[in-house]
Amino acid sequence: MSTTTASRDRTRRATNPAVYxxxxxxxxxxxxxVVYGALGGFRSNEQIARNPAGLPDPWRLGNYTSVFGNPQxxxxxxxxxxxxxxxxxxxxxxxxxxxxxxxxxxxxxxxxLFMVFVLGLLFPLATAIIPLSIFISRDLxxxxxxxxxxxxxxxxxxxxxxxILRPFLMALxxxxxxxxxxxxxxxxxxxxxxxxxxxAPALVTVGVLAFVTSWNSYLLPLLxxxxxxxxxxxxxxxxxxxxxxxxxxxxxxxxxxxxxxLVLFLALQGRIVNGLQGxxxx
Amino acid sequence: MSLSSxxxxxxxxxxxxxxxxxxxxxxxxxxxGPGGGAGSWRTRLEIAVFVAPALVLMGxxxxxxxxxxxxxxxxxxxxxxxxxxFVGLRNYERVLTDDVFTQAVGHNFVIVVxxxxxxxxxxxxxxxxxxxxxxxxxxVRTLIFVPYVVAEVIAxxxxxxxxxxxxxxADGLIGAVGLTPPDQGFLGTPSLALWAVFGVLTWKxxxxxxxxxxxxxxxxxxxxxxxxxxxxxxxWQTQVRVVVPLLGPTIRTWCFLSMIGSIQQFDIVWxxxxxxxxxxxxxxxxxxxxxxxxxxNYGVAGAASVVLFVIGVAMxxxxxxxxxxxxxxxxx
Numbered sequence: 001m002s003t004t005t006a007s008r009d010r011t012r013r014a015t016n017p018a019v020y021x022x023x024x025x026x027x028x029x030x031x032x033x034v035v036y037g038a039l040g041g042f043r044s045n046e047q048i049a050r051n052p053a054g055l056p057d058p059w060r061l062g063n064y065t066s067v068f069g070n071p072q073x074x075x076x077x078x079x080x081x082x083x084x085x086x087x088x089x090x091x092x093x094x095x096x097x098x099x100x101x102x103x104x105x106x107x108x109x110x111x112x113l114f115m116v117f118v119l120g121l122l123f124p125l126a127t128a129i130i131p132l133s134i135f136i137s138r139d140l141x142x143x144x145x146x147x148x149x150x151x152x153x154x155x156x157x158x159x160x161x162x163x164i165l166r167p168f169l170m171a172l173x174x175x176x177x178x179x180x181x182x183x184x185x186x187x188x189x190x191x192x193x194x195x196x197x198x199x200a201p202a203l204v205t206v207g208v209l210a211f212v213t214s215w216n217s218y219l220l221p222l223l224x225x226x227x228x229x230x231x232x233x234x235x236x237x238x239x240x241x242x243x244x245x246x247x248x249x250x251x252x253x254x255x256x257x258x259x260x261x262l263v264l265f266l267a268l269q270g271r272i273v274n275g276l277q278g279x280x281x282x
Numbered sequence: 283m284s285l286s287s288x289x290x291x292x293x294x295x296x297x298x299x300x301x302x303x304x305x306x307x308x309x310x311x312x313x314x315g316p317g318g319g320a321g322s323w324r325t326r327l328e329i330a331v332f333v334a335p336a337l338v339l340m341g342x343x344x345x346x347x348x349x350x351x352x353x354x355x356x357x358x359x360x361x362x363x364x365x366x367x368f369v370g371l372r373n374y375e376r377v378l379t380d381d382v383f384t385q386a387v388g389h390n391f392v393i394v395v396x397x398x399x400x401x402x403x404x405x406x407x408x409x410x411x412x413x414x415x416x417x418x419x420x421x422v423r424t425l426i427f428v429p430y431v432v433a434e435v436i437a438x439x440x441x442x443x444x445x446x447x448x449x450x451x452a453d454g455l456i457g458a459v460g461l462t463p464p465d466q467g468f469l470g471t472p473s474l475a476l477w478a479v480f481g482v483l484t485w486k487x488x489x490x491x492x493x494x495x496x497x498x499x500x501x502x503x504x505x506x507x508x509x510x511x512x513x514x515x516x517x518w519q520t521q522v523r524v525v526v527p528l529l530g531p532t533i534r535t536w537c538f539l540s541m542i543g544s545i546q547q548f549d550i551v552w553x554x555x556x557x558x559x560x561x562x563x564x565x566x567x568x569x570x571x572x573x574x575x576x577x578x579n580y581g582v583a584g585a586a587s588v589v590l591f592v593i594g595v596a597m598x599x600x601x602x603x604x605x606x607x608x609x610x611x612x613x614x
Contacts, residue, residue, distance in 0.1 A: 098336035131350035155343035216433035
């Protein structure tokens with residue numbers, strides 16, 4: 001992002017130092033609480049009580065090593081990882097399949113069908129959460145299971161997936177697919193061998209969105225998962241209430257729990273930002 | 283709010299008779315596949331096979347629960363046994379006359395209004411600032427987006443620590459400038475709690491506003507800056523008179539996303555205050571969850587769900603009708 005924007009600068013005059021000061025302040029406010037959490041994990045409760053805003057002195061690894069030595073933490077991490085991976089696979093798979101005919105076929109109810117996905121964006125999880133959790137636990141008998149959380153999360157991730165993927169698929173060059181069809185390939189074959197590989201960048205975007213949303217999700221796991229099936233956000237929330245006296249431990253636990261989503265985002269931020277902007281520019 | 287609401291934009295910025303989110307390249311009409319016209323059974327079968335998994339998932343896990351919520355709202359039901367005690371609109375009566383619920387609706391609307399009054403100018407200012415030439419702009423943009431990626435729960439837990447009375451950093455900072463922090467802490471004082479929650483929400487979601495505004499700024503053509511500079515406009519005049527009006531569509535889109543997100547608030551409120559103290563921070567979502575899971579009033583929870591949903595759809599429809607419509611028609 002920085003390279004593309006740097007090449008088309010808007011203002012030619014030298015940048016006012018005040019701009020740097022304000023930018024620095026905004027960055028400090030944005031990152032400050034996260035850094036506070038991470039540094040707090042390196043302090044002792046006694047250090048934090050003495051000076052809430054201080055730096056670790058001396059640095060202590062104990063809080064972090066006890067998080068990594070906590071078997072519950074690994075249970076939560078595995079659950080979060082499996083559920084996020086399942087959610088992502090289902091949402092991206094079903095989403096690209098639905099977006100493909102909406103982008104490439106011409107049929108009577110195409111726009112109405114697409115509106116179904118657009119309207120899906122207006123149904124927040126909170127609206128349906130109680131009947132949804134009853135449906136999953138009683139009718140499907142899937143409470144306290146990975147699939148019981150991943151399937152509905154994928155369903156709620158589908159509208160945004162389809163809305164982002166469709167314009168991307170429409171913009172892919174049609175000629176390759178036409179050539180393959182003339183050579184006798186089937187539509188399904190064209191989808192699988194040509195459209196899918198070509199849309200890999202957009203699939204990464206929607207995949208990361210689905211993954212991070214699942215990784216961070218709280219409400220549905222709160223109602224469906226107990227004990228050793230809990231995910232990290234539940235673990236963080238419960239840990240912080242159960243060990244409310246152990247501030248440093250809570251901060252260490254919390255900091256470790258945010259690492260995967262942050263790393264994933266930082267590694268792929270260019271793509272995510274472009275994908276979001278594509279969906280927003282409309 | 284989750285990332286998923288971002289693309290609501292696509293629904294918002296285009297009219298019902300338009301296709302959504304035009305692709306970056308030139309739009310091509312989709313073609314029928316060779317070896318069969320549009321209506322042939324084979325094409326239909328292909329479409330059905332492609333679309334079925336998505337529709338089945340959304341039908342089962344979105345549409346069906348929403349229908350169930352509507353049904354539930356007409357019964358008195360404690361969460362077990364048959365749902366046979368039909369009470370008509372009594373649950374709605376109960377929800378709409380419950381002070382806790384009407385306060386919750388009020389809190390949601392306070393968040394809606396404050397977001398637009400405070401986050402919009404703030405986000406716009408930072409975006410305009412970051413659109414200028416400066417070193418390390420890429421890094422700054424990335425770091426500003428970090429709060430948006432952090433889970434709501436994690437943001438809640440960290441801010442809870444920061445806002446703790448006496449031992450929290452916030453109290454320390456306030457004491458350092460010579461003011462007296464509230465005895466019960468920001469989250470424990472009913473008159474301040476909603477403001478504190480709103481502050482955390484601003485921290486969490488301002489990055490999205492900045493990102494979207496920056497995206498909008500990229501499509502402002504370079505010539506406009508040059509023309510304004512030639513006419514002798516100062517930086518501020520250019521921004522306020524020329525650039526911000528050009529950002530109109532993006533701003534309206536963000537307002538839409540922000541409103542939809544604001545009426546759904548749950549996670550951060552739940553972790554920070556659980557709706558307290560003394561219901562000072564309840565939202566519609568925390569209300570319906572409390573009624574459903576803790577009190578076992580499933581009918582009341584269903585009615586609250588329906589009210590939440592109706593408010594959301596009505597807001598979206600009104601906004602689309604009166605505000606976003608200008609973006610889809612060439613002349614206002």
